[in-house]
Amino acid sequence: MENVLDAQSVEVTAPVEQVQPGDEASALPVSDPAQNQAEEQQQPDEPAEEGSIVVEASGNHPPGDPIAQINEQTYTVVASIDQAFVEPVALAYRDALPSPVRRGLSNFFRNLREPVVFLNFLLQGQVGHAVETLARFAVNSTVGIGGLLDVASADPINLPFRENGFADTLGFYGVQPGAFLYLPLVGPTTVRDGIGDFLDTLVLPLAVGRPFNTPYYAVTAYTIRSLDERVELDDRYRIIRASASPYDLMRQIYLCERQSEIDTLRGREAEDCVDTFRLDEPPPQPVAPEADEVAPQAEPVAVEDQGVEPADQPLDVLPAIEPQAQPQ
Structure with a gap:
């Protein structure tokens, strides 16, 4: 019959359910943030491409250095002042x-x-x-x-x-160094060493009095001792400055020498810090630019290089060319 529809030609479509505007979010698949984080942690790290540099950041500070960032910033400023001002003055003091x-x-x-x-x-x-x-x-x-x-x-x-000194006595009886500090006008120290050094400076002023308790003596003694120490340790300053991480090397050398000094007082075997950090080696010398590194001047180009044959005779001895007569 004509009114009979062919079942194969009829396309049956499911009724489209209209989504209300408020239900759009509910129509999306819901994911658990905790589950996603766990899945990300389970996924293996992708290997870095060949030749790429991988930098791993860490918020942990070195042991015994809770304010490492502040210490390093202070050291950087002091080291710049030392190189620009203190070092020339110390070397002038040495030469004078x-x-x-x-x-x-x-x-x-x-x-x-x-x-x-x-x-x-x-x-x-x-x-x-x-x-x-x-x-x-x-x-x-x-x-x-x-x-x-x-x-x-x-x-x-x-x-x-x-x-x-008193810092050694505190360490001798087992007092730990405490936090590492880098202070202007003091340099590297620790909480224990800072307290001990302060007590050292009080002995002569309290026991003897004048002139050791006057500012004039304190400033003069500090200046001369600092210049003398700077001259004596000039090679060490250069080695630290040329290292990949000057602050870390400076800190390690200081802590090593302090522990070695206390171990010696206790009669224990002390670490040879000079050998450990190779402080007896000559410091690297600054490389001066060589003359070959100057921009080369343009070399004169020979005539043969331009594909032109040189003249057999100089220009001043070539025969003169007579002008041809113009036709009448």
Whole structure:
């Protein structure tokens, strides 16, 4: 029959359900953020392309350095000032004063530390070293002309200077260094060492008084000791400056030497920090630009290079060419 529809020619479509505007969000598939995060963590890391540089960031600070970012920023500023101002002044100080004069000033201020060294050896119970330190102070203060000459270190006395202080005494009895600090005008230190160094500076002003308690002496002594130390450690400054991470290297050297000093006082085997960080090697020298690196000048081009044969005779001896007569 004509009114009978062919089932194969009829397209049956499902009724379209109209979505209300408020139901658009509900029509989308819902995903659990926690599940997505877990799936991302389970996915293996994609390998980096060959030749690419992978940088891994970490918010963790080095052990014992909770304010590493502030310390490093302070060190960067101080190192720039040192290179621009302090280093030239220290090298001028080295060149202006003869070596015996500089050595005499260094001996004088080191001799003034002997009472602090003596007191801390007593606090540590090392009576033998305390007696030797007292003998050094007596000999150098008299025969050594107020400490300008280190007579006690030479033959036949042979009493070398031993570094010691309240920071060493605190470490001797097991006080931990605490947080590492880098302070302007002080340099690298720790909480323990900062307290100990402050106590060291109080011994002479409180025990003797004038002139050690005057600002004039404090500023003069600090300036001379700082310049002398800067000259003595100039190679080390250059090595640290040329390293890939100057702040980290400076920090590691300081902590190594402080721990080595305390281990020596305790009679333990101390690490050789000079050998560990290769501080005895000559520092890298700045490379001056060579003459070959200057932009080369254009070389004169030979006639053969242009494809033109050179003239057999100079121009001034070539035969003159007579002008041809014009036709009438």
